[in-house]
Amino acid sequence: MRSFLLRVRFPTGTILVGGHSALPGGLSSSHAEDPRGSPFVPATALRGALRETLEAILRGVERGACDSGSGIDPAKDPPGTQPRACTADDGEPCVPCRIFGTRSPKLRATDRSFSSLILGDAK
DSSP states (O other), rough: OOOOOOOOOOOSSOOOOOOOOOOOTOOOOOOOOTTTSSSSSOOOHHHHHHHHHHHHHHTTOOOOOOOTSSOOOOOTTTTTTTOOOOBBBBTTOHHHHHHOOOSSOOOOOOOOSSSSOOOBBBB
């Protein structure tokens, strides 16, 4: 397996990785901290941001990409569709499912239920 170092710098301040959390007025959201109190971005947040970005890019160029490994195509499937095996890439699992894994309730012999991409926390 090949490895690489992904370095992310934020010269203007802090990072916001996906989502929104409503807080009462006057309070600020807490950040993830290691045991020494230093802030970090959890690997799960990085993984989710990378997957969502890849899915959006693929959909933007009209390539198949399901929603977060669910097998559901948000452009074609109606709300309430149940998760299933991903076939968004011409009958095969989409690229994000092949890289990041799937939530499918039933896997084929060649499918993964886990990610082939291993990330660490960003410090």
